[in-house]
Amino acid sequence: MACAICHVRREQRFCPALHNRICAACCGAEREVSIDCPSDCGYLRQARRNEPGREITEKDRAALFPAIEISEQFIAERLEFITGLASVISESAGSNSGLRDPDIFAALSDLATTYQHLAGSGLHYEPANANPVRQSLTAALRREITAFEQAESKHLGYTSLRNSDTLRAIVFLLRLSHSRSSGRPRSRAFLDFLRETVAQNPQAAATAEASGRLVIP
Template identity: 45%
Template sequence: MEQARIHEKPRDFSELDQSALFSEIEIPEQFLYERQQLIMGLSYALARSARADRSLRDSDLAAALTSVARRIETLVNSGIHYDQAVANPVQHSVIAELQKMLQEYQQTEQKHLGYVRLRDSEVLRALVFLLRMALGRTSGRPRSRAFIDFLLAQFPESNRALAGSEAAGSIIVP
């Protein structure tokens, strides 16, 4: 499977629905440097969700990112807090994980800076960046997990490394 992904051509963004990519939102390169911790935190939240539920697919992550991005976009553009109910429980758990991470990020900023510097427009840009990356990395097949595998490779489980050393130490040689 990994070999197939290496040789697979990347998806062409022109083939995708431009409204799904939030094409009106610009993401300057400077933003990626300034808000790298936010993007990594959101990525980690996605990876944590994927580890918790092995039935999760790329399409579930993309749908959850789209849902949260649309909510934040409404907040940024009109100031209205609008929360659309998500029927899919898998996507709901991903959204909850993303919201939890955003809350933790804001609490950390409040603790260290004395105020919250993170703006809703920056959260929107970070979510759109991750959504575009998800749509670009997935194969588009219904059961694709290419983006999830990419996330899991970025955040390997530290327990596996510990389990390997413990297992090696527990072997008794006569």
């Protein structure tokens, strides 16, 4: 039987996304590109284990806010806040099945831009975004930031979270999303990482930073 995608090569494996059989070449080429792979696909999981680390191009570097410095001390001090934001991202996938890594990256990037302006000039600026999936995630993250500030104010009588702190926390997650995603348009690698690791073990994020994987050359 021929592959359901190319109709040329012989089929070799069952694709749970297409509910059909495809060849290994098409599986590798179209994985998370034209094929919306489920997170529990064995071939997807195997590919993630075997893929080399994602390289940072000049374009990537510019998009990762390289001027923002994030220390291990900051991560340790703001781990609760960072974990709260990460949990919001993870939980957002439950209410929006269309959420993918590129959406997360875009939402975090927009939010980082907003807080970069707030921290620098005090002016409020929101990048235009017509994508409803990304708008929804951005709104959820904003609510979490506000809730954290209110809870801290109620407990301490004031909030110690500055706009520059929020900016660094967002940029940390932005860099982590780049590091953990395959970069393909339908990738859910970062989202799955949050679900499987960070939500249960917040120290995993700090460990990733400390290991140097998130250092921007």
